[in-house]
Structure formats: structure tokens, C-alpha cells
Amino acid sequence: MSAHTSNQALIDYTLHLADSSLIMAQRSSEWCGHGPVLEQDIAITNISLDLLGQARHFYQYAAGLINQSADHTLKPATEDSLAYLRDERAFKNLLLTELPKGDWAQTILKHFFFSVYQSLLYTRLQTVPDKDLAAIAAKSLKEVAYHVKWSSEWVIRLGDGTAESHQRMLTAIEELWPYTGEMFRAADYETGMVDPSTLHAGWLKEVQDVFAEATLPMSSESVYMHVGGKTGLHTENLGYMLAELQYLQRAYPGAEW
């Protein structure tokens, strides 16, 4: 692998991590002011803020890498230009993160799937030779531990709750399960970083344990899995979200307040 392609792979990988955190944060922030009860409104808003902070660290690192490379189409880059001025096809977030927030059951299940995956990924990422990625992972892992705990408790509470909450969780599983496969299928730029396929067994085990306590059934591993987000092929949901997220900086470049 030439120095150029490996540097490009590292940039793409860092952007992938940043984008997943940013889109997850943006989607979850839609609950701000709309949470089912005040404490949970505050909880999900705090979690969004944690994810936004992680995204900022990854974007800052990616911007530095881009600016150091001889020629890069995104140069000159800042954390803001990477979040606000890239088009939909340049985003490398997991499809799971961009799906509509749905009801509380769907939001909870999405956070559960995602935070268990993030905790396994960051646990490994904190030991990679790249010191910057390792440091961001170690820092983020402390926050993700709380996200795993919070979402696990809610999965149990809703799954093993009323007939209606149980039914809503079943619907959420049906909706979201086909988007979980993408987490464990490596994109080209993941070569040499953490191989996501090696996280799959651990993820299934944690999901299975919590589902068992929540009296929820596991889905089949053989259902069709949607992929594409990691390489910029998104569902129609991302464009609408970016339109809202990026509008101000696109319409009034460099606006500050």
C-alpha cells in the first residue's frame, strides 16, 4: 500500500467514525424538548452532546490529516467544513444512524445496538498504533459505557413492560435489525484498522443477554442486510437531515453567533 492510499484510508476511516457519531447525535437531538419525561429528555440530549463531542474530536483529527496531505479535494479542512460542507455522497456514516427517530422504542433500540457496537469498537481502537485515534477512543469509551447502561435498561424496561411497549419493541426490532449487519462488514478503508467482523460475536452475545432479560426474541442472522452507508450510498433520510444541519453554513458561509 503506498503512503498516499494508506493516508487516504486513514482519513476515510476517521471520517467514517466522525460521521456516524455526528449523524447519531443530530438524529437523537430531535428529542430535545420532546422526550417522554423530563429526565429522559435530558438523558438523550446529554447523550447527543457526548456523541457530538466525539464527532468533533474525529473531525479535528481528520482535518489535520487532510491539511497535511499534499493534495486533497477537501483541503483546507476544519472540523466545521467537514461537518457542514460535504455532500451526502461523501458521508460515511452507518445507515442505522440516519434512520428516522421513530417512536421511543425505536430510538432506544437504535441507541442500544449502536452503543454496544461502539463500546466493542472503541475498546479495540484504544489499542491501535495510531495514537490520536486511540486517545479519542479511550476518552469516548468512558461516555459510551453510560450509553450502553442507559439503553440496556430501557430495552429491558420496554421489552418486559406492558403489552404495548413489548409490541413496540418487536416492531422496532423488525425495522432496525436489517441495518445491523453493516456495522460488521468492512469497507476498504477499514483494512489495517479494527476489523469490524471480529466484533460481531461479542455484539450478538451482549444483545442476546439483554434481549433475554427483556423477554424479546433474537432475529435471524439470515435476514437481508442493508449496506452502503460506509461508502456514501445512503437511504433517502440522510439528505433531508443534512439539508437542515448544513443549511445555515451553506446559505451564510462562515456565519458565527
Add this chain to the structure above:
Amino acid sequence: MNQDIHIPTSQSPQAEKVWEVLKQVTDPEIPVLTVTDMGIIRKVDVHDGMVEVTITPTYSGCPAMDMISVNIRLALIEAGYREIRIHTVLDPAWTTDWMTEEGKQKLRAYGIAPPAETTARSRKLLFDDVVDVECPRCQSHNTRLLSQFGSTACKALYQCNDCKEPFDYFKCH
């Protein structure tokens, strides 16, 4: 990871003076705590008339960090320093274990329960909810967790079962 580095030591007299300035800079969200109480100052270097301060963020998304950095700069300018550089490092990640005893006392007096456990222990307890948190108002240990997430990223919401007061708990990190 070197365990000793959490308390920066062996300061030059010039660096000591900078530390005295930093002891006056407070956290915008918890104004009773200074940046030195919080343990977020990692390093102070003074050379050739230049001051370099290295800080580490508490939480990734803590909106107070940018402001803390500005406030440190302003305090140093006010103290007569002109060439100031502020660096941010993530490694090693900040932990509530770095909060000073004095900082914990101030938090308690302010009505926020300080971190009760060391992080080594809290990781193990994460799924058990048996952290012993003392009510900052009546000192009862008969308290319960209302929500893991409180008014800011660093706090959880508790309630005292004896005096009934809800209160913030600065959670372990």
C-alpha cells in the same frame, strides 16, 4: 499509562506563578470549582517569555471547555503574560480521580455530591447502581438514583430518601 502524571510536580518558580493564576480560573458551569480543583491542567511550561498551558477536556462534548480555554487566556493576560499557548490533549483521558480533595469539599458545600468512588471501582459497579452517594444537605446515605443524566454532562440526578431533596451528583468518570 504512568500513574504519577496526574499530579504535575517539580515546577519551576515561573511555572508556580502561573499555577497561582490558574487557581483563580473557575469552571463556568460550576463556578465554585477552579480549573486546578478539577484536575484539567496537565502541564505548565514557561520559557522565553512564553507560557504554555496543557489542558484536557472533562467530557468530549462539554460546551464549557472552549470557554475555560478563553478564561485561562484572559486570566494570564490580566496577570501580565502576553505570549500564551493553550494546548488540549486527550491522552490520558481525564478522570474524576484527579479532582482535588479541596474541590470535593467545595462541591459538597455548593450542594453537589462529589464523585463517591474511584473510577476503577465504578466501572465494576456500572450495572449495579449501588454507589453510596451522600446527600449534600443532610449527610444521609439513604439516597437513590433518579437519572444517570443530569443538568450537565458531568452530573447525575439523585434524591435523598430522608430529607427528600433532589440533588446533583458529580458522577465518576
